[in-house]
Amino acid sequence: MAAGSPKIQTSGIPETKAQKDRRMKWFREARFGMFIHWGLYSIPAGYWKGKTVPGAAEWLQYTAQVPPAEYEPLREQFNPVKFDARKWVRIAKAAGMKYIVITSKHHEGFGMWPSKQGDWNIGHTAFKRDPLKELADACKKEGLRLCFYHSIMDWHHPDYLPRKPWDRRDASTANMDRYVAYMKAQLKELLTNYGPIGILWFDGEWENTWNHERGQDLYNYVRSLQPNIIVNNRVDVGRGGMGGMSDAQFAGDYGTPEQEIPANGLPGVDWESCMTMNDTWGFSAHDQNWKSATTLIQNLVDCASKGGNYLLNVGPTSLGEIPQPSIDRLRDVGTWLSKNGEAIYSSHAGPFPRPLPWGRVTQKPGKLYLAVFDPQAKELELPGLQAEIRRVSPLGSREALKFERTADGFVVHLPETRPSTVPVYVVDVVGTPVVTTQPVLQAKDGSLRLPAEQAEVTGSAHYESDKKAIGFWTHAGDVVNWNVRLRRPGTFQATVELACESASAGSTFEVSIGGRTLVGTVPDTGSWFKFVKVPLGTVELPAGDHAVQVKATNMPHGAVMNLRSVTFLPRS
Ligand code: FHN
Numbered sequence: 001m002a003a004g005s006p007k008i009q010t011s012g013i014p015e016t017k018a019q020k021d022r023r024m025k026w027f028r029e030a031r032f033g034m035f036i037h038w039g040l041y042s043i044p045a046g047y048w049k050g051k052t053v054p055g056a057a058e059w060l061q062y063t064a065q066v067p068p069a070e071y072e073p074l075r076e077q078f079n080p081v082k083f084d085a086r087k088w089v090r091i092a093k094a095a096g097m098k099y100i101v102i103t104s105k106h107h108e109g110f111g112m113w114p115s116k117q118g119d120w121n122i123g124h125t126a127f128k129r130d131p132l133k134e135l136a137d138a139c140k141k142e143g144l145r146l147c148f149y150h151s152i153m154d155w156h157h158p159d160y161l162p163r164k165p166w167d168r169r170d171a172s173t174a175n176m177d178r179y180v181a182y183m184k185a186q187l188k189e190l191l192t193n194y195g196p197i198g199i200l201w202f203d204g205e206w207e208n209t210w211n212h213e214r215g216q217d218l219y220n221y222v223r224s225l226q227p228n229i230i231v232n233n234r235v236d237v238g239r240g241g242m243g244g245m246s247d248a249q250f251a252g253d254y255g256t257p258e259q260e261i262p263a264n265g266l267p268g269v270d271w272e273s274c275m276t277m278n279d280t281w282g283f284s285a286h287d288q289n290w291k292s293a294t295t296l297i298q299n300l301v302d303c304a305s306k307g308g309n310y311l312l313n314v315g316p317t318s319l320g321e322i323p324q325p326s327i328d329r330l331r332d333v334g335t336w337l338s339k340n341g342e343a344i345y346s347s348h349a350g351p352f353p354r355p356l357p358w359g360r361v362t363q364k365p366g367k368l369y370l371a372v373f374d375p376q377a378k379e380l381e382l383p384g385l386q387a388e389i390r391r392v393s394p395l396g397s398r399e400a401l402k403f404e405r406t407a408d409g410f411v412v413h414l415p416e417t418r419p420s421t422v423p424v425y426v427v428d429v430v431g432t433p434v435v436t437t438q439p440v441l442q443a444k445d446g447s448l449r450l451p452a453e454q455a456e457v458t459g460s461a462h463y464e465s466d467k468k469a470i471g472f473w474t475h476a477g478d479v480v481n482w483n484v485r486l487r488r489p490g491t492f493q494a495t496v497e498l499a500c501e502s503a504s505a506g507s508t509f510e511v512s513i514g515g516r517t518l519v520g521t522v523p524d525t526g527s528w529f530k531f532v533k534v535p536l537g538t539v540e541l542p543a544g545d546h547a548v549q550v551k552a553t554n555m556p557h558g559a560v561m562n563l564r565s566v567t568f569l570p571r572s
Pocket residue numbers: 056058059203204258274281
């Protein structure tokens with residue numbers, strides 16, 4: 001270690017910043033990985049005793065309350081004769097993914113490798129092969145990193161506590177220390193027999209038998225077996241819910257927001273958003289709610305534009321095949337990345353502190369990459385950008401696009417013809433671009449549209465990307481803020497788009513802008529997901545910069561609302 005290098009405590013293991021940067025380098029460059037949830041749950045695939053089991057398919061044992069004795073016969077049925085590690089890895093590689101995180105053991109406790117610890121693993125099935133070894137060999141051959149997801153929570157091991165309500169086995173002799181020793185013995189097999197492992201992706205850390213002491217000990221143990229491995233934050237108990245990362249005092253190298261992309265990333269830490277392609281992690285025969293390839297591409301760009309990675313899940317069938325809808329989408333994402341990967345791999349968060357209405361921006365030294373989500377956009381405003389722009393071109397072309405500096409930053413004029421799916425434009429800049437202030441700008445049609453993703457929130461309420469709204473608004477003192485710039489005065493009709501379940505309806509709130517205040521009452525919209533537009537009346541506003549605030553004036557129940565947007569439309 002270089003003399004005098006400041007040491008940073010990485011959860012009990014002294015490491016300099018330079019050493020951690022070296023360890024994280026491949027992860028920060030990769031930006032895109034494949035998550036694989038594969039286990040015995042792929043056999044029932046969302047059904048049990050002829051009935052549909054709702055929710056995530058890998059949770060079937062819990063949701064259908066299947067006692068271990070009734071679940072265990074699945075082991076005798078498991079024989080994934082169509083499993084082909086090379087095919088899986090080539091699908092991931094062609095999709096532009098740089099690493100694979102596969103469930104070595106999910107909550108069901110079943111080991112997906114022939115472990116010598118006990119008999120609840122694939123070594124005691126008709127499938128006399130080791131899928132993790134075959135994946136390790138295929139990843140090595142194709143140049144991807146193999147990583148393991150390992151659940152701390154274990155619904156099968158007799159020493160794991162707490163027991164689930166549907167598990168009537170005697171718990172009087174259960175011993176959590178003995179369980180941890182078992183888990184460590186399995187992890188030692190995984191970290192000594194399968195070559196260099198990129199990430200140990202822990203999960204299931206939320207039950208009361210797990211704590212910081214155990215988490216830090218497990219982090220240190222894993223790193224002692226493979227010092228260069230990366231360990232996610234779910235090894236410890238410092239994850240702030242699904243939000244990702246709460247406190248650096250806990251073990252773990254990066255944050256893990258799940259099924260969402262933080263509105264403004266997780267500044268100052270490494271992070272990776274894990275998301276499903278439909279609504280389940282494990283294979284479900286009844287979940288056909290597939291996201292479009294365009295949505296998956298936009299999610300990847302959104303993560304990269306905020307300095308994070310995107311871990312996209314597939315749930316293979318019990319025969320060992322990745323579902324065709326997943327294959328089709330991954331192929332389309334790979335096609336996009338083959339043309340636009342320069343904007344993603346080894347990119348950094350763009351200079352804009354908040355998302356832009358037309359898309360996202362990533363950056364590399366001397367370049368900005370403008371990824372356009374809005375298919376109708378004809379020009380791109382870059383509010384508050386301080387930079388010297390030399391040239392703007394479509395990525396991969398030398399065509400020079402028109403652009404000009406304005407009072408508000410820059411405007412780039414887009415070509416008439418452009419790729420249909422998330423076109424990317426490269427801005428050649430001199431030096432390091434800076435964004436001093438990023439007001440939400442009034443559109444050319446005079447409208448002022450304030451989406452939740454561009455707001456700054458004071459308090460614990462926060463943006464939920466699955467609802468495109470600010471939720472968890474459970475404190476009456478939370479305030480939602482936008483800084484806006486009106487380039488033309490006028491009289492505007494104000495409208496709030498919101499959702500609120502019946503039990504929480506009735507809060508009153510006010511929207512203030514330019515010294516004017518509009519008031520409203522939150523109606524029952526039927527659910528937190530069902531959004532309606534509530535007119536608030538009209539307001540006359542001068543041109544100039546204004547602060548917009550939405551705050552509750554009364555919160556009679558547990559929450560105020562889910563706020564999707566505030567819109568000011570000019571009265572004709
Ligand atoms: O309970 C698991 C779930 O099955 C899935 O594995 C996700 C993926 O991150 N993690 C847990 C839910 O947070």
